[in-house]
Each structure stands twice: as structure tokens, then as C-alpha cells.
Amino acid sequence: MxxxxxxxxxxxxxxxxxxxxxxxxxxxxxxxxxxxxxxxxxxxxxxxxxxxxxxxxxxxxxxxxxSGSASKTIAIIVNSVISPYYAHVAQGVQAQAAEHGRLCLIATTGGDPARELATMRLMREEHADAVILVGNVVIDQSYRDRLTEYARALAAAGSQLVLCGRPPIEAGVPAIVVEFDNTGGAYAVTSHLLSHGHERILYLGHKPGFTTAEGRIAGYRAALASFGVRHDTGLEMRGTFVRSEGYRMMRERLDSGPADFTAVFAANDQVAAGAWQALRECGRRVPEDISLVGYDDLPPAEDIGLTTVHVPHEELGRAAVRLALEREDGAAGRGHLMLGTHIVVRDSVRPARRS
Amino acid sequence: MxxxxxxxxxxxxxxxxxxxxxxxxxxxxxxxxxxxxxxxxxxxxxxxxxxxxxxxxxxxxxxxxxSGSASKTIAIIVNSVISPYYAHVAQGVQAQAAEHGRLCLIATTGGDPARELATMRLMREEHADAVILVGNVVIDQSYRDRLTEYARALAAAGSQLVLCGRPPIEAGVPAIVVEFDNTGGAYAVTSHLLSHGHERILYLGHKPGFTTAEGRIAGYRAALASFGVRHDTGLEMRGTFVRSEGYRMMRERLDSGPADFTAVFAANDQVAAGAWQALRECGRRVPEDISLVGYDDLPPAEDIGLTTVHVPHEELGRAAVRLALEREDGAAGRGHLMLGTHIVVRDSVRPARRS
Incomplete structure (x- = not known):
């Protein structure tokens, strides 16, 4: 049996x-x-x-x-491909899958857990060689249970679950994890602002309970502590990781009174782009009046000259495929990989002016 | 039988x-x-x-x-999801598919015709309700034959082929076509430059034989003719539709001698962003020294203040799904839809200075 x-x-x-x-x-x-x-x-x-x-x-x-039509596929499940973050990881998956003679299927869920579950079922039925689940989630017990069950079903069917840009589920669950260092990157870019004399740094994109967001704000807080700067929760604004939210958060802040900050750390580059637009509309120049940094090093960071944290997105996708296929081939394989991040300095930070 | x-x-x-x-x-x-x-x-x-x-x-x-697991899916086949063009069409497909209770699968081909064919076969096996093929192709007879055969096989299997942003194959082939007006948009944005007094307009992204590129350059040439401005093929630079190509074309032009143009029409916004970087590096300001326009109205157009042509990308994807499912439901349905485009004026064009 x-x-x-x-x-x-x-x-x-x-x-x-x-x-x-x-x-x-x-x-x-x-x-x-x-x-x-x-x-x-x-x-x-x-x-x-x-x-x-x-x-x-x-x-x-x-x-x-x-019938000779068994197609070897690698599946990647993301919220949306409009976000450059998901698109670049998917690009890495596609490139690496092609090198191994696999087709790549991308499924989008629109962030709906029911669609994510339906998609995972479909991928198991389709015998994908690996199912790569990308991005940010709320970690609660029911989600964890569902994912554990799914990882086991996939393993039983000879396939692999890969968690990409998310932390492991728990010991003993057959899933490969490919992460990058959110906390380290956030620490480094906050330190960059602090070392330019900024002590009032507005944080845009606080999302309690979400893994990526939690990692980044932890790095921000740790850097403040290292530099002996008081942590003011009033400087942490809640919002999601899209451009329109960056715009909204910054407008709300600027409309509510005089600016009580000299620099802004946006939780990603999309948020930074939206915040930059709001600053421009309110007559504040970056970097002359306000310094601004982001996270990801994805479009439009290069085009707008944003100092940010580089995340190796395509390499995340490539590593996910490589580790899954290594394991399929019977090699012991690594089950957990953490990729590093580093600052990219462009032209959006100036030394703080003494007030 | x-x-x-x-x-x-x-x-x-x-x-x-x-x-x-x-x-x-x-x-x-x-x-x-x-x-x-x-x-x-x-x-x-x-x-x-x-x-x-x-x-x-x-x-x-x-x-x-x-077994109760028949998953209804809509498939979309694109070159790459890094390109905001494909990503936004795919987003429209996903949103509309969700409204109809369908999952959405995106397959990427990296522009490789062999992978495109393998993917189309896979999608037929998976009983996708519709297969949406997006983007720019070289129209040659062997490709046309293959696509015709595929459209018939899909129709025989009760599915639908939708060509999105490409012209029809030929009469009698069972495929739905959802296009947008490349020539009209290019005519309008070139006229915008001409009416600001620009007569030497560099065109970046000439790709003979590719449908989208051919449509855009045709609009550029038609506008020159309407304004009675001499058509100089020396102003048409060959290149593909990616940022790095925009950079390369503009660098080559600027490095080869004094600028013999006062404005630039980049075949899409990515090319415009690359060209803008090259202009900046060579000490030319946009729009003070050189006017610049793009095409698509996709990131980073808004962030860099680029005047461009708006293409309704998400609506393209949504229309593709709607038309395919209407036809599946037995309604007569339209087989060909042409969506309009319009200029978005931002801040990258100034009147030409008399030399």
C-alpha cells in the first residue's frame, strides 16, 4: 500500500x-x-x-x-507580472529552464490565496518538474499547514516545491528555499543615510506580518540602534509595495504639516518612485531638499537615479531551478540558499543640512 | 469519421x-x-x-x-515578462480570466520559435479555453503555415487562438485578432514633433519585417510626408525594442559626429529611456537641447516625464479573453478588434530652435 x-x-x-x-x-x-x-x-x-x-x-x-507528448515544465507562481520584482525572478526561471530543455509556465494569482491553491493543484496535475512559489506572504498557521500538505503531495509525485524570497516553512517539510537578505540590505542602506548625517528618516511601507516587509523594517530599526539614533514609530508609515502607495503615503505626510524628516527610506523602488512624484508636486527636490533611497534596484531606479539596494532577482529564479533539478537528479542538493544584497549608490542622497 | x-x-x-x-x-x-x-x-x-x-x-x-479536477485555464504566450509591454497585457488577461473563474497561465518563449511551438502544443494538451499569442513577429510563409495549422487544431479541440497586437493570418483561419493602432499613434506623435518645428527627427528602432516596428515607422514616414518634410533614411536607425538598444543607438549616433537632428522618436519607451541616458552622458539635456518622444506609455515613461503614445495594454489582454469566451459560448462574436491609441503629453518636447 x-x-x-x-x-x-x-x-x-x-x-x-x-x-x-x-x-x-x-x-x-x-x-x-x-x-x-x-x-x-x-x-x-x-x-x-x-x-x-x-x-x-x-x-x-x-x-x-x-503518446510521446510528455512536456517537461517548470512552474512559477507569482502575484502579478506587472511588478518588476516578480517579472525579473520569472525571467531567471525561464532562462534557466530553457538551459535544461524545460518549458516555463508562469501562473498569476492576483494575491488571492484561493487562486494560489487552485494553481498549485493544477501544476501538480500537470507534473511540473518543480513548482516555484515567489514572494511575500502573511505567515499564519492555516497557510503554513496548507503549504506543508502541498509540499508533501508534490514530493510524493516526484516534483519539488521551491520557496523563493520567502523563509522556510518548518523542519522536515520537503521544500527548497532560496532567499535573499532583506534585513542586511535594509541595514546597509539605512546606515548610508545615517552616515550622511540623517537622523529623521521616514520609512514608507510598513506591513506588519509580511515576511519581506518585516525583514526590511528590521534592518532599518537595527541600523538606527547601531548609530544610537532614537527609534520613532511615528516615522514608520503603513502601506503596500506599489507606486501608488508610495505616492499616497508621501502626500499624506506632506499634507499633514511641516516635514519632520530629512530623508526617506522607501520599502521598494516602486514606492520610492511614487514618493518622488509626491515630493516633486509639493515643491521638494530630491536630493537637494530630501534624500531618498529604495530597495530592489529594478526599474525605474536607474532611470531616476535612485540610490537603492541591489537584489539578484534573476539569479534567485535561476538558483530555484538549479536546486530543484539537482535534487530531482538524486543529488543530495542544498535545501536552503541565502543570496546577498548590496547598495547601489546613484544620486538621490546628500548630506543632511544642520537645522 | x-x-x-x-x-x-x-x-x-x-x-x-x-x-x-x-x-x-x-x-x-x-x-x-x-x-x-x-x-x-x-x-x-x-x-x-x-x-x-x-x-x-x-x-x-x-x-x-x-475526477472533478478539470481546471479551466486561459493561456498567454509571450517572449518575456521583463518587458512591461507583455507584463501589462498579461495582467489584463489575468484580471479578465479571474472574472470568468479561469486560471491564467503565462508561458514565455524567450523569442525562440521552437519554444513557442512546444508551448502551443502543451497548451492544447492542457485544454486551455483560449491561447493568446502576443506581440511582434516576423511574418514569413513558414511561420504563417505553422500558425494556421495550430489555429485549426485548437479550434478542433474546442479552444480558441487569439492573436494579440499582431495582424490577422489570412481569411478563413479560425483565429481572433485584437490589435492596436501602431501607425495612427506614430503618425500622431511625429506630427506633435513636426508641429513644434522639428524637421530632423531621428527614428530609433527600425526593424524591417517585424509587424509592430513596421507599423510605427510607417506612421513616422506618413507624418513627414503630410508635413512636406523630406524623408531621410539616414535618420532611421536599426535596433530592437529594449533599453540597452536605445542606449547603443544614441551613443553610436552621438559618437559619430555632430548631432544632425533636433528631436528623437524612440520606437518604444524602453528605447527612449536608454536614449535619454546616452544623451545625458553626452551632456545633452532633454528637452532643452533635444526633444524626445516614445511609444507605449509604460514604465518608466511617467517617472521620467516622457511624452509618448498611450497603448491600452491591459484592455488588449481583457478584450482577448472576452472575445475568446464569447465565441466559446456560441455567440457569433467579433473576430477582429482594433483598439485606438492617443498621445500623452508630458515634458520632453520643446519647440525647435532656429539654427
């Missing part, structure tokens, strides 16, 4: 023989019912379909392999 | 009964051979697999539908 996919130890892939045995019918009956071509008693059909679900039997695997 | 997918009139989807009849075996034999569970004579097996291929029979459809 094959272990069920939610059991502790994923075993070999279930066969039609296992389904027949679990349902108490002949192999021919399973074949006919899954083929959908012969009439069958509802009770028998239900028994067979239940066994298929419980064993995670994938009915079309053999047919596909036989 | 079902017509073959390469025949002239696609008919209903082939069933296991058709395969059995074509191969001269029983339905149970087809089911067993496709199930891969029973031994079978190689000659019989070959006959069945040949019939499967010839009839475009998709073996896993029934099993999937029965």
Missing part, C-alpha cells in the same frame, strides 16, 4: 494497481471509469474516484508518456 | 470511439493502451498511438473531468 500524500513519509508514486486495490475493483474497471467511456455503477465510480484522490494517483501520466 | 486537425473544416472533438474505429481495435484496447497498464502487441500499440495523433485525440480529458 502506498502512503497517502498527507502522511509523514512520501513514498513512490501511486499506480493504477494501487487504486484498484484500494477501491476493491479490477484494474480494468479503474481504467474504464477513468477513461469515462463505459457506464459504471455510481457506488463503484465513487469508490474509484475516492481512491484516486486519497492516493494522489495521477490518471493521465502514463497516457502522456506513451 | 472526424476530420483531421489539419483538414480544412475542423469538426467536433475526437472521442475514444473514433480512435478505436480508426485503429481497428476495441474501445477497451484503446483504453488499456492509453492507460499503459496492460501489455499489448507493439503493432497494435503503434496503430492506436498513430490514430491518437492523427485525430488529435486528447486522452486525459475524460479522466480529468470525471
Amino acid at each position: 502506498v502512503r497517502r500524500s498527507d502522511g509523514a513519509t512520501p513514498a513512490r508514486r501511486a499506480t493504477i494497481r494501487d487504486v484498484a486495490s484500494a477501491a476493491g475493483v479490477s484494474i480494468a474497471t479503474v481504467s474504464r471509469i477513468l477513461g469515462g467511456t463505459y457506464p459504471s455503477a455510481p457506488a463503484t465510480r465513487n469508490r474509484v474516484l475516492r481512491a484516486v484522490r486519497e492516493l494522489d494517483y495521477v490518471a493521465n501520466a502514463h497516457a502522456r508518456a506513451l | 472526424v476530420r483531421r486537425s489539419d483538414g480544412a473544416t475542423p469538426a467536433r472533438r475526437a472521442t475514444i470511439r473514433d480512435v478505436a474505429s480508426a485503429a481497428g481495435v476495441s474501445i477497451a484496447t484503446v483504453s488499456r493502451i492509453l492507460g499503459g497498464t496492460y501489455p499489448s502487441a507493439p503493432a497494435t500499440r503503434n496503430r492506436v498511438l498513430r490514430a491518437v495523433r492523427e485525430l488529435d485525440y486528447v486522452a486525459n480529458a475524460h479522466a480529468r473531468a470525471l
Whole structure:
């Protein structure tokens, strides 16, 4: 008997023989019912379909392999491809998949957990060699449980779950993790502002509970502490990681009274671009009046001359594919990789003026 | 007998009964051979697999539908998601697909025709409700033939091919076309420069044979003709539609002698951003010394204040999904939609100075 996919130890892939045995019918009956071509008693059909679900039997695997059309694919699941962050990771996945003769499928969820789950199911059915899940999530227990179950089902089907830009789930769960250093980068770029004499640094993009956001604000706070600068929670503005939110947060701040800061750390470059527009509209120049830094080193950072933190996005995607395929090939493989980040200095920071 | 997918009139989807009849075996034999569970004579097996291929029979459809896991998907095939152009069309597809309860899969080809073909095959096997092919292609006869064959195979399988941002293949081919007006937009933005007194307008991004590029340069030339300005092919620089190419073309031009132009029309906003960087590095200011316009109205156009042509990218993606699903529902549906474009005036154009 094959272990069920939610059991502790994923075993070999279930066969039609296992389904027949679990349902108490002949192999021919399973074949006919899954083929959908012969009439069958509802009770028998239900028994067979239940066994298929419980064993995670994938009915079309053999047919596909036989007909010579088995496509090797790598799947990547992201919120949206409009965000340059996801697009660049996906580009790395595509490039590395091509080197290994795999097609790359990108699924977008719009940030909807129900769509994420439906997409993960679809990818398992499609026998993707690896499923790469990218980005920022709220870590709560129900999500963690669902992901654990999914990682085990994928492993049982001979595939790999890769978490990209997110922390590990927990020990013993069969998932590869490729992360980058959010806290280190945020520490470095905040230190860059502090070493230019800025002590009142507005932080745009506080999102409690989200992994990426938590990592970045932790680096900001740690740098303040290292420089002996008082931590003022009034300087931490809540918002999400999109351009329009950067604009909104900065407008709200500027409209609410005189600027009580000399520099701004935007949680990513999109937020920085929106904030820059708001500053411009309110007659404040960057960097002459206000210094501004971002995070990611993605468009439009280069075009607007933004000092920021470089994240190796394409390499994240490439590493995710490499580690997944290494493991598939039976190599021991690394299960956890942390990529470094570094500051890119452009022209958006000036020394603070003494007031 | 079902017509073959390469025949002239696609008919209903082939069933296991058709395969059995074509191969001269029983339905149970087809089911067993496709199930891969029973031994079978190689000659019989070959006959069945040949019939499967010839009839475009998709073996896993029934099993999937029965097991309750039939996922409705819309597929979109693009060169790359790094390009904001593709990313924004894909975003529209995803949003509209979600409204219809469909998942959205994005496949990237890296511009490789072999990968495009492999991806199209995979999507047919996966029973995507629609396959949306986006972007710019070289129109040659072999590509046209391949696409025609593919459109027919998809239609025979009850799906839809949608060509997005490309012209129709030819009359009688079952494909929906959603285009936007490249020539009209290029005419309008070139006229904008001409009406500011610019007569020497450098064109960056000439790509003979590519549909989008041909449409844009045609609008540029038509506007020159309308204003009675001499067409100088020496002002048309060849290059592709990426930022680094915009930089390269402008550097080459500036390094080769004194500027013999007062304005620049970049074939898209990415090219404009690269050209702007090259101008900056060579000490030329936009718009004080040189006027610059782009095409697309995508990042970083807003951030750098670029006058450009707005293309309704998300609406392109949404329309592609709507038209495909309307047709699937049996409505007559429109087969060809042309969306309009319009200029967005920002701050990158000044009147030409008399020399």
C-alpha cells in the first residue's frame, strides 16, 4: 500500500494497481471509469474516484508518456507580472529552464490565496518538474499547514516545491528555499543615510506580518540602534509595495504639516518612485531638499537615479531551478540558499543640512 | 469519421470511439493502451498511438473531468515578462480570466520559435479555453503555415487562438485578432514633433519585417510626408525594442559626429529611456537641447516625464479573453478588434530652435 500524500513519509508514486486495490475493483474497471467511456455503477465510480484522490494517483501520466507528448515544465507562481520584482525572478526561471530543455509556465494569482491553491493543484496535475512559489506572504498557521500538505503531495509525485524570497516553512517539510537578505540590505542602506548625517528618516511601507516587509523594517530599526539614533514609530508609515502607495503615503505626510524628516527610506523602488512624484508636486527636490533611497534596484531606479539596494532577482529564479533539478537528479542538493544584497549608490542622497 | 486537425473544416472533438474505429481495435484496447497498464502487441500499440495523433485525440480529458479536477485555464504566450509591454497585457488577461473563474497561465518563449511551438502544443494538451499569442513577429510563409495549422487544431479541440497586437493570418483561419493602432499613434506623435518645428527627427528602432516596428515607422514616414518634410533614411536607425538598444543607438549616433537632428522618436519607451541616458552622458539635456518622444506609455515613461503614445495594454489582454469566451459560448462574436491609441503629453518636447 502506498502512503497517502498527507502522511509523514512520501513514498513512490501511486499506480493504477494501487487504486484498484484500494477501491476493491479490477484494474480494468479503474481504467474504464477513468477513461469515462463505459457506464459504471455510481457506488463503484465513487469508490474509484475516492481512491484516486486519497492516493494522489495521477490518471493521465502514463497516457502522456506513451503518446510521446510528455512536456517537461517548470512552474512559477507569482502575484502579478506587472511588478518588476516578480517579472525579473520569472525571467531567471525561464532562462534557466530553457538551459535544461524545460518549458516555463508562469501562473498569476492576483494575491488571492484561493487562486494560489487552485494553481498549485493544477501544476501538480500537470507534473511540473518543480513548482516555484515567489514572494511575500502573511505567515499564519492555516497557510503554513496548507503549504506543508502541498509540499508533501508534490514530493510524493516526484516534483519539488521551491520557496523563493520567502523563509522556510518548518523542519522536515520537503521544500527548497532560496532567499535573499532583506534585513542586511535594509541595514546597509539605512546606515548610508545615517552616515550622511540623517537622523529623521521616514520609512514608507510598513506591513506588519509580511515576511519581506518585516525583514526590511528590521534592518532599518537595527541600523538606527547601531548609530544610537532614537527609534520613532511615528516615522514608520503603513502601506503596500506599489507606486501608488508610495505616492499616497508621501502626500499624506506632506499634507499633514511641516516635514519632520530629512530623508526617506522607501520599502521598494516602486514606492520610492511614487514618493518622488509626491515630493516633486509639493515643491521638494530630491536630493537637494530630501534624500531618498529604495530597495530592489529594478526599474525605474536607474532611470531616476535612485540610490537603492541591489537584489539578484534573476539569479534567485535561476538558483530555484538549479536546486530543484539537482535534487530531482538524486543529488543530495542544498535545501536552503541565502543570496546577498548590496547598495547601489546613484544620486538621490546628500548630506543632511544642520537645522 | 472526424476530420483531421489539419483538414480544412475542423469538426467536433475526437472521442475514444473514433480512435478505436480508426485503429481497428476495441474501445477497451484503446483504453488499456492509453492507460499503459496492460501489455499489448507493439503493432497494435503503434496503430492506436498513430490514430491518437492523427485525430488529435486528447486522452486525459475524460479522466480529468470525471475526477472533478478539470481546471479551466486561459493561456498567454509571450517572449518575456521583463518587458512591461507583455507584463501589462498579461495582467489584463489575468484580471479578465479571474472574472470568468479561469486560471491564467503565462508561458514565455524567450523569442525562440521552437519554444513557442512546444508551448502551443502543451497548451492544447492542457485544454486551455483560449491561447493568446502576443506581440511582434516576423511574418514569413513558414511561420504563417505553422500558425494556421495550430489555429485549426485548437479550434478542433474546442479552444480558441487569439492573436494579440499582431495582424490577422489570412481569411478563413479560425483565429481572433485584437490589435492596436501602431501607425495612427506614430503618425500622431511625429506630427506633435513636426508641429513644434522639428524637421530632423531621428527614428530609433527600425526593424524591417517585424509587424509592430513596421507599423510605427510607417506612421513616422506618413507624418513627414503630410508635413512636406523630406524623408531621410539616414535618420532611421536599426535596433530592437529594449533599453540597452536605445542606449547603443544614441551613443553610436552621438559618437559619430555632430548631432544632425533636433528631436528623437524612440520606437518604444524602453528605447527612449536608454536614449535619454546616452544623451545625458553626452551632456545633452532633454528637452532643452533635444526633444524626445516614445511609444507605449509604460514604465518608466511617467517617472521620467516622457511624452509618448498611450497603448491600452491591459484592455488588449481583457478584450482577448472576452472575445475568446464569447465565441466559446456560441455567440457569433467579433473576430477582429482594433483598439485606438492617443498621445500623452508630458515634458520632453520643446519647440525647435532656429539654427
